[in-house]
Amino acid sequence: MDGMTWELLDSNLGRHLYKLWNRLSSGTYFPMPVKQVAIRKKSGGTRSLGIPTLLDRIAQQVVRHHLEMQLEPLFHDSSFGYRPGRSAHDAVARSQRNCFNHDFALDLDIQGYFDNIDHDLMMKALRHYCKDKWVHLYAERWLKADMMKGLERHSRLKGTPQGGVISPLLSNLFLHVVFDKWMDKFHPEKPFERYADDIIVHCKTEKQAQFVLRSIRQRMQVCGLKLHPDKTRIVNLRGKSEKRYPRKYDFLGFSIQPVMRKVNNRLMLLPGTFVSQSSKKAIRTIVDGGSLRRMGASFGSHTYNLSNRAVY
Numbered sequence: 111m112d113g114m115t116w117e118l119l120d121s122n123l124g125r126h127l128y129k130l131w132n133r134l135s136s137g138t139y140f141p142m143p144v145k146q147v148a149i150r151k152k153s154g155g156t157r158s159l160g161i162p163t164l165l166d167r168i169a170q171q172v173v174r175h176h177l178e179m180q181l182e183p184l185f186h187d188s189s190f191g192y193r194p195g196r197s198a199h200d201a202v203a204r205s206q207r208n209c210f211n212h213d214f215a216l217d218l219d220i221q222g223y224f225d226n227i228d229h230d231l232m233m234k235a236l237r238h239y240c241k242d243k244w245v246h247l248y249a250e251r252w253l254k255a256d257m258m259k260g261l262e263r264h265s266r267l268k269g270t271p272q273g274g275v276i277s278p279l280l281s282n283l284f285l286h287v288v289f290d291k292w293m294d295k296f297h298p299e300k301p302f303e304r305y306a307d308d309i310i311v312h313c314k315t316e317k318q319a320q321f322v323l324r325s326i327r328q329r330m331q332v333c334g335l336k337l338h339p340d341k342t343r344i345v346n347l348r349g350k351s352e353k354r355y356p357r358k359y360d361f362l363g364f365s366i367q368p369v370m371r372k373v374n375n376r377l378m379l380l381p382g383t384f385v386s387q388s389s390k391k392a393i394r395t396i397v398d399g400g401s402l403r404r405m406g407a408s409f410g411s412h413t414y415n416l417s418n419r420a421v422y
Contacts, residue, residue, distance in 0.1 A: 146160060146161075146272050159273035178280060180281065186291070190303065208285075214349055216345070217341075218310070221335075224277065228268055249276065252270075289329070347366075363388075363389040366382070
């Protein structure tokens with residue numbers, strides 16, 4: 111919003127950083143409004159990002175570094191998103207493993223999560239886990255910073271804008287309290303994977319899945335959140351059920367679904383991981399519609415095939 115570029119910042123870096131340090135250390139730093147930008151989503155539609163100024167990004171990184179050292183050791187082992195040493199591939203691999211002894215899964219979608227975080231509850235959680243008042247001061251200012259959409263200035267009463275440096279850490283902390291710790295207390299026998307606001311919960315039976323879903327929906331409502339009525343669903347991978355449910359779920363660009371495999375000369379229905387249809391479509395779009403049906407793409411230590419063969 112201030113028109114500053116990286117080149118302009120570098121041209122007089124010492125002066126800009128000294129002014130920033132002086133204001134941060136004295137408690138007089140106030141963030142400028144964030145710029146609202148709409149980006150396309152793979153599933154269609156757009157998502158709003160809040161783009162802070164460069165100096166604000168630096169200030170947020172200072173607070174994030176300090177806060178992350180306190181929160182990271184406390185976060186749940188089933189939380190994978192925006193955490194050092196953890197990746198989406200780790201979350202997908204864990205999700206598939208949990209399907210081997212759980213026939214049902216809850217595919218949870220929190221409607222407009224980043225836009226609906228309650229500021230009072232967020233600050234209550236932050237004050238509980240971090241006792242540094244200067245962190246509270248600046249976190250609250252970033253949460254309440256105005257949003258600029260074109261020439262229109264809007265105040266924010268809830269939510270933390272995607273695009274901010276500290277937003278992923280604050281959003282993780284919020285769901286750590288709202289979901290992760292709550293699951294440990296009330297449903298400790300139900301394994302789950304959470305990557306930011308993408309959540310999969312594993313259950314043994316249809317009735318168990320229905321009960322846990324009702325409980326989670328109530329929990330979200332108490333905390334000012336709402337499960338998406340259409341995108342949240344029960345998935346039956348290979349169990350017995352009275353109702354009909356989807357047989358697979360998409361998680362972080364992959365589909366997990368049952369596949370027939372031979373084990374000790376016996377055919378068994380086991381969970382397999384595949385590149386999701388939406389990911390295939392996105393990849394084809396990137397390469398201008400080239401056919402990738404039989405082309406393997408190597409990423410790191412895994413080789414992912416865009417045909418119908420399983421990844422794991």
